[in-house]
Amino acid sequence: MESEPKAEDLHWHLELYRRMYLVRKSEELIQDHYSEDEMKTPVHLYIGQEAVAVGVCDALAADDQVVGTYRSHGVYLAQTDDPEGMFAELYGKVTGPGRGKAGSMHICRPEAGVMMTSAVVGTTIPVAVGLAYSNDLCAPERMVAAFFGDGAIDEGVFWESLNFACLKRLPVLFVCEDNGLAIHTRGEERHGYRDIAEVVASFDCQVVTLDSTDPAEISEATAKAIEAHRADGRPIFLHAKCYRFVEHVGIRNDEDFEHGYRSREEFATWSARDPLPAQRKRLLDRGMSELRVLELEKDVDERLHRCVLAAKAGELPLGEELVRDVFCPGSN
Ligand SMILES: Cc1ncc(C[n+]2csc(CCOP(=O)(O)OP(=O)(O)O)c2C)c(N)n1
Ligand SMILES: [Mg+2]
Numbered sequence: 001m002e003s004e005p006k007a008e009d010l011h012w013h014l015e016l017y018r019r020m021y022l023v024r025k026s027e028e029l030i031q032d033h034y035s036e037d038e039m040k041t042p043v044h045l046y047i048g049q050e051a052v053a054v055g056v057c058d059a060l061a062a063d064d065q066v067v068g069t070y071r072s073h074g075v076y077l078a079q080t081d082d083p084e085g086m087f088a089e090l091y092g093k094v095t096g097p098g099r100g101k102a103g104s105m106h107i108c109r110p111e112a113g114v115m116m117t118s119a120v121v122g123t124t125i126p127v128a129v130g131l132a133y134s135n136d137l138c139a140p141e142r143m144v145a146a147f148f149g150d151g152a153i154d155e156g157v158f159w160e161s162l163n164f165a166c167l168k169r170l171p172v173l174f175v176c177e178d179n180g181l182a183i184h185t186r187g188e189e190r191h192g193y194r195d196i197a198e199v200v201a202s203f204d205c206q207v208v209t210l211d212s213t214d215p216a217e218i219s220e221a222t223a224k225a226i227e228a229h230r231a232d233g234r235p236i237f238l239h240a241k242c243y244r245f246v247e248h249v250g251i252r253n254d255e256d257f258e259h260g261y262r263s264r265e266e267f268a269t270w271s272a273r274d275p276l277p278a279q280r281k282r283l284l285d286r287g288m289s290e291l292r293v294l295e296l297e298k299d300v301d302e303r304l305h306r307c308v309l310a311a312k313a314g315e316l317p318l319g320e321e322l323v324r325d326v327f328c329p330g331s332n
Contacts, residue, residue, distance in 0.1 A: 006220070007216065007220070010283070010286055010287070010288055012216070013216060013279070013282060013283055013286065013288075014283060014288060014292070014293075014296065016054055016055070016058060016215040016216060016219070016279065017279045017280060017283055017293070017296070018296055018300065019054045019057075019058075019077070019078055019081070019215075020050040020051065020054045020215060020275055020276055020279060021276065021296070021297060021300050022077055022081070022083060022300050022304075023046060023050045023053070023054065023073060023074045023077050023078065024047060024050055024276050025300055025301060025304055026073060026077060026083050026086065026087075026304060026307075027045045027046060027047050027073060027246075028047075029087075029304055029308060030043055030045070030073075030090065030251065031045075031251040031253075033308060034251045038091055038312060039090045039091055039092075039104075040091075040092045040103070041089075041090055041092070041103030041104040041105065042070075042103075042104065042105065042249055042250075043073075043090070043104045043249070043250065043251065044069075044070050044071040044104070044105070044248065044249050045071070045073070045244070045246040045251065046071050046072075046073050046074035046244070047244065047245045047246050048179075048242065048243045048244050048245035048246070048270065048274065048275070049071075049074060049177060049179065049242040049243070049244060050074055050215075050275050050276065051212065051213045051214060051215040051218055051242070051275035051279075052074070052147075052175070052177050052218060052240045052242050053074035053075045053077075053078040053079075053147065054074070054078045054215045054218075054219075055212075055214075055215035055216070055217070055218025055219040055221075055222065056078075056145055056147075056173070056175055056218060056219070056222050056238070056240075057075065057078035057079045057145070058078070058215065058219040058222075059218075059219045059220075059222035059223040059226060060079075060113075060143060060145060060222075061141070061142075061143070062113075063113065063139075063142060064113060064142055064143045064144070064145065065113045065114075065115050065128075065131055065135075065142065065143070065144045065145070066079050066113055066114055066115065066144070066145045066146075066147065067114075067115050067116045067117065067124035067125075067127055067128045067131075067144070067145075067146050067147065068114070068116075068117040068124060068147045068148075069117060069118065069121070069124065069147060069148055069149060069152070070104070070105035070106075070117065070118065070119040071149070071244075072104075072107060072114075072117040072147070073086065073104065073107075075114070075117070075147050076107050076108075076109070076114055076117070079112060079113055079114050080109055080112040080113075080114060082097070082109065082112065083303065083304055083307045084307050084310065084311075085097045085109065086107065086307075087304075087307040087308055087310070087311035088100070088307075088310070088311045088314050089102055089103065089104070089107050090103065090104055090311065091311040091312060091314060092316060092317070093311055093314030093315060093316060093317075094314065094315050094316070094317045094321060095310070095311075095314045095315070096314075097109040097114075099317055099321065099324070099325070100314075100316065100317045101317060101322075101325065101326060105117065105118070105119040106118060106119065115127065115128075115131060115144075121148075121149070121151055121152050121155060121182075122148065122152040122155035122157045122158055123157070124146060124148065125146050125148055125152060125157060125158055125161045125174070126157055126160070126161045128144045128145075128146030128161070128172055128174075129144075129146075129161045129164055129165050129170060129172055131144045132144045132165065132170040132171050132172040132235075133164075133168065133170055135170075135171055136168070136170055136171060140171065141171075142171065143171050143172070143173055143226060143229075144171065144172045144173065145172075145173040145175055146161075146172060146173070146174050146175060147175045147177060148174075148175070148176060148177070149176070149177055149178075149179065149182065150176060150177070150178040150179065150180065150181070150182065150187055150196070151181075151182030151183075151190075152176075153176060153196060154182065154190055154191075161174075162174065162200065162203055162205070162235075162237070163203065165205070165235040166203045166204045166205050166234070166235055167204075169204075169232075169233035169234060169235070170235055171229065171233075171235070172235045172236070173222070173225070173226070173229075173235070173236045173238060174205075174235065174236065174237045174238065175238045175240060176196065176237065176238065176239050176240065177240055177242055178196070178239060178240060178241050178242065179242050179243055179244045180241075180243070181244070181248070181261065181262070183248045184248065184256075184259050184261040185261070186261060186262075196239060197209045197237075197239045200237045200239075203237075204234055205234050205235045205236065205237050206225055206228055206229065206234050206235070206236045206237065207237045207239065208221055208222075208225050208236065208237070208238045208239065209239045209241075210238065210239065210240045210241065211241040212240075212241075213242070213273045213274070213275035213278055214275070214278065214279070214282075215275065215279065218240065221238075222236075222238065225238065243267075243270035243273075245267070245270070245271070245274075254267075280293060
């Protein structure tokens with residue numbers, strides 16, 4: 001019997017919704033609890049951009065690798081499905097994947113493929129290319145997806161990394177999450193070119209431009225690009241338009257309009273494309289019962305509630321543990 005095309009598989013669409021819901025609700029819980037001042041970490045929320053991480057990671061194979069930025073809750077959860085570890089890390093507890101010392105901005109879990117995230121803009125891109133260089137020799141089927149913002153393309157290291165990856169035809173997927181902003185500076189105030197996709201297209205790589213908040217569309221475009229990479233070895237540059245709904249750093253939803261870098265009209269246009277309700281509607285339109293969706297949402301809500309309780313009750317890294325794995329020049 002022939003299997004049904006993936007696009008018609010309702011369970012796949014439901015799973016994409018579950019992962020986006022997990023990311024969104026995790027961050028809403030962060031918003032709810034942040035003022036208790038128990039999470040000792042700055043947070044850069046991903047609310048609004050969920051379809052990108054969920055779509056791209058869905059197209060990756062189980063042992064593929066990702067790197068990210070300081071805005072990586074979405075990438076971490078999409079790749080690992082590990083909110084237990086993430087909340088432990090945010091609360092600075094030894095049960096976190098960085099044993100409570102990485103926080104939100106450096107969360108990673110190499111054994112699950114999240115190799116590095118970093119607060120320093122652009123720094124993980126050359127690491128992704130280095131991983132891909134090594135994989136090319138030792139595990140040529142393995143892809144590395146490097147997630148970075150449109151601000152990172154303003155850094156020289158992005159161009160050096162792209163150049164080297166193209167020159168060596170490395171298995172790397174550059175994912176530029178273009179939310180149009182670097183803190184409060186818009187792309188058009190930073191870039192001396194018209195279109196990043198056009199500039200990158202002059203390198204020997206595939207360029208895929210996506211303006212979508214549909215994770216299935218993003219997953220399918222990514223999978224197609226990976227397939228083409230297998231045929232000719234060219235790296236992939238995925239230019240994904242997206243929008244962040246929350247302030248640059250912190251938890252406030254709307255108070256940053258006062259800074260004047262974005263308009264309420266623009267915000268409303270993107271809100272109408274919010275990936276979460278759009279995917280929920282797609283499920284119902286395709287015939288999924290609302291009861292099934294509600295059950296799934298309840299399961300995720302309860303799981304996240306348990307994550308917060310466990311994280312709060314976890315142990316802090318103390319004594320020797322506090323300095324274990326912490327680099328200090330001259331100490332060893
Ligand atoms: C090397 C470096 N320069 C400057 C900063 C300060 N900084 C923090 S976030 C940011 C904007 C980055 O924007 P983008 O890459 O588009 O990511 P987004 O926050 O939009 O997800 C800047 C300039 C930094 N962290 N690292
Ligand atoms: Mg940006």
